[in-house]
Amino acid sequence: MRPLLTTVKAAAVAAAILLVPVVASVDARAQEHEVIHLPDTKFTFEGPFGTFDRASAQRGFQVYKEVCSACHSMRQLSYRNLSGIGLNATQIAALASQFQVQDGPNDNGEMFERPARASDRFRRPFQNDAAARAANNGALPPDLSVIIKAREGGADYVHALLVGYEDPPPGVTIAEGMHYNKYFPGHQIAMAAPLNTEGQVEFADGTKATIDQMATDVVTFLSWAAEPELEQRRAMGVRMVIFLTILGGLVYAVKRKVWANLHQDTQ
Numbered sequence: 001m002r003p004l005l006t007t008v009k010a011a012a013v014a015a016a017i018l019l020v021p022v023v024a025s026v027d028a029r030a031q032e033h034e035v036i037h038l039p040d041t042k043f044t045f046e047g048p049f050g051t052f053d054r055a056s057a058q059r060g061f062q063v064y065k066e067v068c069s070a071c072h073s074m075r076q077l078s079y080r081n082l083s084g085i086g087l088n089a090t091q092i093a094a095l096a097s098q099f100q101v102q103d104g105p106n107d108n109g110e111m112f113e114r115p116a117r118a119s120d121r122f123r124r125p126f127q128n129d130a131a132a133r134a135a136n137n138g139a140l141p142p143d144l145s146v147i148i149k150a151r152e153g154g155a156d157y158v159h160a161l162l163v164g165y166e167d168p169p170p171g172v173t174i175a176e177g178m179h180y181n182k183y184f185p186g187h188q189i190a191m192a193a194p195l196n197t198e199g200q201v202e203f204a205d206g207t208k209a210t211i212d213q214m215a216t217d218v219v220t221f222l223s224w225a226a227e228p229e230l231e232q233r234r235a236m237g238v239r240m241v242i243f244l245t246i247l248g249g250l251v252y253a254v255k256r257k258v259w260a261n262l263h264q265d266t267q
Helices: 002-032 054-066 079-085 089-096 129-135 154-163 211-226 230-266
Strands: 100-103 112-115
Touching: 054 079, 054 211, 079 089, 079 211, 154 211
Parallel strands: none
Antiparallel strands: 100 112
């Protein structure tokens, strides 16, 4: 009888051991499908009459340039496009010249480095995706050109992600090389908290560079980059609504006039 009990206990222990990864897998899937409620940041560009805060967008570009551009590219943007956030030609030329880009070949058939021009696209932080993965523990930092449109939740999600880093709750184990973020699906993200308040950015207009302020500004810039024509499209929509309203009123007035004459002829 005792050998039988021993066998049963051993089987139970083995089953428990085999069940652990299954339970962990179930927990992981449950976290991935967890409904995460994003805070409403109330950006100035939201709503049918919203517009981009140019000062905020310029600060956001500074945050991108000094923090985010170390890992993330924005290959869909050229330096000259920054005129859309209020920079003039002289400022754009001076800004572009701070970066070195590869050009060529020259007369000798060789590639060479030169200062960037306004017509050049934003310089990539890495030469290729393999180099980017090698520098980031195998993770590929996404291009940020249209990241606002590429993520569900848009601007609110990206803002929440930037401010959502915190210590994991009791009982939650974070894998090696991962970081806890309460707004990221699954709550484990490879990217470390990119923003801090230790003098990371100093805004020229004197705005205090808190984490929330930097997140709001860089999301404003990224939202403009994803839809630089947003304001013009909305303005055109408003004009079309006004035009169609006036046209509809004129058509109705003409209809009343025409039918009034027909009614008089039949009497």
